[in-house]
Amino acid sequence: MAKTLPPQSLPGPETIHRETLANGITVLSRANFNSPSVIISGYFASGSLFESNDQLGLADFMCSCLMRGSETHSMQQLYEALESIGASFGYDSGTRSSTFSGRALVEDLPLLLNILAETLRHPVFPKDQMERLRTQLLTSLALRAQDTSDMADLIFDETLFKDHPFGRPDDGWPETIQSITRRDLKEFHRRTVGPRELVIAVVGAIEPRRATALVQRSLGDWTNPHQKPLPSIPAVQKLKKIHTRHHTIAGKSQTDLVIGTIGPRRRDDDYLAASLANSVLGQFGMGGRIGDVVREKAGLAYYAYSHLGAGYEVGTWDVSAGVNPKNVRKATGLILRELSAFAKRGATKSELQDSQDNFIGRLPLSLESNNGVAGALLNMERNHLGLDYLQRYADLVRRITRDEVQAVAEKYIDPSRLVIASAGP
Amino acid sequence: MKKDFTKHTLSNGLTVFLKEIHSAPLVSSWVWYRVGSKDETTGKTGISHWTEHMQFKGTPQFPASSLDRAISRDGGVWNAFTFMDWTTYFETMPSAKIDLALRLEADRMVNSLFEAKEVHSERTVIVSEREGHENEPMFRLGEAVQHAAFGIHPYRHEVIGDMADLWTIQRDDLYRHYKTYYVPNNAVMAVAGDFNSRPMLARIRELFETIPAGPPPPRLARKEPSQPGEITLNVEGPGETTFMQVAYRFPAAAHPDFFALTVLDSLLAGPSSLNMFGGGISNRTSRLYRALVEKEYVVGVSGGAGATIDPFLYTFSLTLHPRRKPAEALAALDVEIKRLQEERVSRAEIARASKQARALFAYGSESITNQAFWMGFSEMFADYNWFCTYLEKLAAVTPADVQRVARAYFQPKQRVVGTYLPTGNGDVKHG
Numbered sequence: 001m002a003k004t005l006p007p008q009s010l011p012g013p014e015t016i017h018r019e020t021l022a023n024g025i026t027v028l029s030r031a032n033f034n035s036p037s038v039i040i041s042g043y044f045a046s047g048s049l050f051e052s053n054d055q056l057g058l059a060d061f062m063c064s065c066l067m068r069g070s071e072t073h074s075m076q077q078l079y080e081a082l083e084s085i086g087a088s089f090g091y092d093s094g095t096r097s098s099t100f101s102g103r104a105l106v107e108d109l110p111l112l113l114n115i116l117a118e119t120l121r122h123p124v125f126p127k128d129q130m131e132r133l134r135t136q137l138l139t140s141l142a143l144r145a146q147d148t149s150d151m152a153d154l155i156f157d158e159t160l161f162k163d164h165p166f167g168r169p170d171d172g173w174p175e176t177i178q179s180i181t182r183r184d185l186k187e188f189h190r191r192t193v194g195p196r197e198l199v200i201a202v203v204g205a206i207e208p209r210r211a212t213a214l215v216q217r218s219l220g221d222w223t224n225p226h227q228k229p230l231p232s233i234p235a236v237q238k239l240k241k242i243h244t245r246h247h248t249i250a251g252k253s254q255t256d257l258v259i260g261t262i263g264p265r266r267r268d269d270d271y272l273a274a275s276l277a278n279s280v281l282g283q284f285g286m287g288g289r290i291g292d293v294v295r296e297k298a299g300l301a302y303y304a305y306s307h308l309g310a311g312y313e314v315g316t317w318d319v320s321a322g323v324n325p326k327n328v329r330k331a332t333g334l335i336l337r338e339l340s341a342f343a344k345r346g347a348t349k350s351e352l353q354d355s356q357d358n359f360i361g362r363l364p365l366s367l368e369s370n371n372g373v374a375g376a377l378l379n380m381e382r383n384h385l386g387l388d389y390l391q392r393y394a395d396l397v398r399r400i401t402r403d404e405v406q407a408v409a410e411k412y413i414d415p416s417r418l419v420i421a422s423a424g425p
Numbered sequence: 426m427k428k429d430f431t432k433h434t435l436s437n438g439l440t441v442f443l444k445e446i447h448s449a450p451l452v453s454s455w456v457w458y459r460v461g462s463k464d465e466t467t468g469k470t471g472i473s474h475w476t477e478h479m480q481f482k483g484t485p486q487f488p489a490s491s492l493d494r495a496i497s498r499d500g501g502v503w504n505a506f507t508f509m510d511w512t513t514y515f516e517t518m519p520s521a522k523i524d525l526a527l528r529l530e531a532d533r534m535v536n537s538l539f540e541a542k543e544v545h546s547e548r549t550v551i552v553s554e555r556e557g558h559e560n561e562p563m564f565r566l567g568e569a570v571q572h573a574a575f576g577i578h579p580y581r582h583e584v585i586g587d588m589a590d591l592w593t594i595q596r597d598d599l600y601r602h603y604k605t606y607y608v609p610n611n612a613v614m615a616v617a618g619d620f621n622s623r624p625m626l627a628r629i630r631e632l633f634e635t636i637p638a639g640p641p642p643p644r645l646a647r648k649e650p651s652q653p654g655e656i657t658l659n660v661e662g663p664g665e666t667t668f669m670q671v672a673y674r675f676p677a678a679a680h681p682d683f684f685a686l687t688v689l690d691s692l693l694a695g696p697s698s699l700n701m702f703g704g705g706i707s708n709r710t711s712r713l714y715r716a717l718v719e720k721e722y723v724v725g726v727s728g729g730a731g732a733t734i735d736p737f738l739y740t741f742s743l744t745l746h747p748r749r750k751p752a753e754a755l756a757a758l759d760v761e762i763k764r765l766q767e768e769r770v771s772r773a774e775i776a777r778a779s780k781q782a783r784a785l786f787a788y789g790s791e792s793i794t795n796q797a798f799w800m801g802f803s804e805m806f807a808d809y810n811w812f813c814t815y816l817e818k819l820a821a822v823t824p825a826d827v828q829r830v831a832r833a834y835f836q837p838k839q840r841v842v843g844t845y846l847p848t849g850n851g852d853v854k855h856g
Contacts, residue, residue: 034448034449034790034791035787035788035790035791036787037784037787037788037791075709076709076710076715076719079707079709079710080710082706082707083695083706083707083708083709083710083711083781084710084777084780084781085780085781085784086696086706086780086781086782086783086784086785087706087784088705088706088707090707103788104784105783105784105787132718132719132721135721135724135746135747136724136725138747139666139724139725139744139746139747142664142665142666142747143664143666145665146562146663146664146665146666147560148560249663250663251662251663251848252559252560252663253555253556253557253559253560254553254556254557254559254560284494284497285490285493285494285496285497286481286490286493292490295550296489296490296546297546298546299545299546299547299548299549299550299553300549300550300553301550301553302550302551302553302554302557303557322553322556322557323553324549324552324553324556354494354497354498357498357499357500358497358498358499358500359500360500361498361499361500361501361519361522362500362501362502363500364449364450364451364500364519365451365500365501365502365517365519367449368449368451368791368792368793368794369791369792370791371791
C-alpha cells in the first residue's frame with residue numbers, strides 16, 4: 001500500500017503547475033504518488049445568477065442533466081464507463097459558478113477527462129431523461145420542504161438577501177421546475193457553459209505537465225462564441241433592524257435555528273481576521289463560545305456553532321443550532337447574548353492564540369488527500385491568493401492581532417441588526 | 426498483501442496495532458472498545474453512546490473543556506463513534522504532537538469523572554440529538570424496521586437508545602457501564618502514520634501498561650430465533666414522499682458468505698464502501714437503478730449491510746416515485762432478486778465488482794486516518810487479516826456462489842418490509 005516517502009512539503013509555486021490554455025481554461029496540477037489514484041475538480045462560470053425569477057432552478061436542472069446523455073453516449077454508457085472501473089464523476093450547480101469533480105485510478109485519468117469534455121461540450125438533454133430528472137428534482141423539493149435545517153437556511157438567505165439574487169434558492173421552487181422546457185436547458189447551456197473562466201485542478205499520481213497535456217487534449221480546442229459574461233450583481237442592502245421569521249413544519253421534534261448577518265467576502269482584506277474571530281465565536285474545540293454556552297453549559301442542543309460563508313461576491317456570518325421547540329426562545333437569548341459580548345469585546349489573547357495555533361496546525365491534515373489539495377488549489381485561484389499562499393499562510397495567521405479581531409467582530413456583528421430564522425413545528 | 430504492520434499484546438491484555446506510513450507528517454491514533462448497543466438491556470438502551478459523550482467531559486488531569494482545546498490547539502481532529510458492536514475514539518494529529526493523544530486516551534480509559542452536573546446537561550444534549558434524528562422519515566422507518574426484525578437480540582434498538590431510557594438513566598448507571606467495559610483487555614489500539622514503531626510501542630507501554638486489566642466484560646447471549654414469516658409494517662408521518670425499507674437477514678461479517686454477498690450487493694445496488702473516510706462511487710449502472718429508477722418505480726434506491734459481529738440486516742432503501750404505489754415498487758424489486766436467484770451472473774460482472782473494490786481501497790489509502798481506522802475496525806468483528814485479504818476473497822467469488830447466497834438469504838419469509846406513509850396535510854396516502 002503506501003510507500004515510504006519523505007514528509008510532504010506544502011504545495012507552492014515549485015510544485016504546482018499552472019497553465020492557461022489558449023481558450024481561457026486554467027489548469028492547476030500537483031503530483032501525489034502516495035496512492036495510485038487521481039482527482040479532477042473545477043468550476044465554470046454558469047450558475048443561478050443567470051436565471052430569471054420565473055425559472056429558478058434552471059442552472060441546477062441543466063447541471064444535473066449534463067451526465068444524462070451526450071452526442072456520442074447515453075447516460076447508461078457514460079456511467080458504465082465510470083462505474084465499471086470504480087471511478088466517479090459529477091456536476092453540482094451554484095450561484096455564481098458550478099462545479100465538477102471526479103476521481104479514478106490514475107491509469108483511467110484520460111477516460112475521466114474525456115467524460116468531462118464530452119458532457120460539458122456536447123450534452124443532448126434527452127427528453128425521457130429530462131422528465132425523469134424533473135420528477136427527481138420535484139421529490140427533492142418536497143423533501144426540502146420537510147427538512148427543518150434546509151428551510152431555516154432558505155428563509156435566512158431570503159430575508160438577509162431580500163430582492164437580491166443571492167436570496168433565491170438555487171434549486172428553485174416546484175412551479176419553476178415544472179415550467180422549464182428542454183429548449184430552456186439547451187439555451188441555458190449554450191449561453192453560460194464555455195471555456196472562459198473554467199478552472200480545473202488535477203491532483204494525483206501523475207506528473208503535472210503530463211496532466212496538463214491531457215486536459216489540453218480533451219478541452220484545448222473548445223470554443224463557445226455564445227458564452228455570456230456573468231451578469232452584474234447589485235449591492236447588498238444592509239440590515240436596519242432585527243428580522244425574525246419562523247417557518248412552520250408540522251409534526252417535527254426539533255426546530256432548526258439560524259441567526260446571522262452579512263459577513264466578509266473571501267477576497268476581502270479582513271477575511272482572515274474574521275475567520276479567526278469566527279473560530280473563537282463558534283468553531284474552536286467543540287463549537288467555540290457558542291458551543292460552550294448552548295451545548296456544554298445549557299445542554300440545549302446537540303449541535304450549535306457559528307459559520308462564515310465567505311463567497312466570492314457576498315458573505316454571511318451566522319450561528320446555527322438544532323433545539324427542542326420549547327427551547328427556541330432560550331437558545332436565541334443565549335446566542336444573542338454571546339454575539340453582543342463578542343461584538344463588544346472580541347477575543348481574549350489566549351482565545352486568539354488557540355485559534356491561530358489550530359489554523360496553522362491543521363494545515364497538513366487538510367492537505368492529506370488529493371481532494372484536499374485540489375480544494376486548496378482552486379481556492380487560491382478563485383480568490384487570487386497566489387500560488388505561494390499556503391507557504392505564507394502561517395505568517396498571515398500569526399500576524400492577525402486582537403485589535404483586528406475586535407474590529408471585524410464590531411464591523412459585522414451588530415446585535416440590533418440580525419436575521420433570526422427558524423423552521424420547525 | 427505484504428505485512429506492513431505489527432501487532433502486540435500488552436501484559437494487561439491491550440492489543441496494539443502499529444503501521445508506519447511516512448507520506449505526510451501525521452499520525453492517527455484510535456482506541457476501540459468492545460462495547461455498543463448490543464450490550465444494552467431494556468431500560469438502559471443508549472447507555473454506550475451516552476458513555477461515549479461522557480468521555481469528553483473530563484478527568485482530574487484533563488478537565489472538561491481542556492481536552493478539546495488541547496487537541497484543537499495542536500491542529501488535531503478528534504471524534505468518537507458508537508455502533509452496535511463497538512465504541513471508538515480517535516485523534517489525528519501532526520506527528521510531533523501525537524503524544525498528547527496517547528496521554529489523553531490512557532487517562533480517560535480509567536480516570537473519567539462522570540460528574541453529576543455534566544451527566545445532567547448531557548442528558549438534554551442527547552435527547553436533542555435523538556429529536557434531530559426523529560425529524561428524518563428514514564430514521565423513524567429504520568427504527569420501526571429494526572424493532573420488528575429483532576424481538577430477542579439487542580440489535581432491536583437504535584444505538585442512540587429509546588427516549589424513555591434517555592430520561593431515566595442515571596449517573597451511577599453510566600459510571601458502572603464505563604468501569605465494566607473500559608478495561609484494557611476489552612480494547613484495541615490502532616496507530617498509523619509518520620512515526621517509528623519501536624519508540625511508539627515503548628511510549629504506549631509506558632502510558633497504558635500500568636492500567637490494570639478488569640474482569641472479562643459480561644455479554645448478552647440472546648440469539649435471535651429464525652423469523653417465522655414475512656413482516657410488513659407502516660409508519661406514518663409528515664411529508665409528501667413515500668419511503669420503503671426492505672430488510673433481509675444478513676450473516677455476521679466473519680461468515681464466509683459475506684464476500685459473495687458483497688459481490689451481490691455491488692451488482693444489485695452498486696458497490697458499498699466500508700471506508701469511514703474516503704467515500705464511495707455512484708450506482709447508476711447497478712441492476713436496481715436500471716430496473717427501479719430508469720423504469721420510474723422509484724426516484725432513488727440504495728442497498729447495503731454493515732459488518733457486524735452477529736447476524737444483522739441487509740437493507741434496501743427506496744424513495745418512491747410520486748405516481749407509484751409501494752406494492753408496485755416491491756414487485757419490481759422482487760423481479761430483480763429473482764433474476765439473481767435464477768440466472769447465474771457472468772465472471773465479467775464479478776471482475777467488475779473486484780475492480781470497483783480495488784478503486785475504493787485506493788481512495789481509502791489516501792487517508793492515514795482511514796488506514797488506522799481499518800486496523801481497529803476489522804478487529805471488532807473479525808481480525809485485521811479479514812481486511813488484508815478482502816480483495817483476494819472478493820476475486821475468489823464464483824457465479825455459483827452469488828446464486829447460492831441470493832437463494833439462501835433473499836427469501837421473502839426472512840424479510841421485513843417497512844413503508845413510510847406520508848400524511849401530507851393530514852391525509853394518509855395508502856399504498
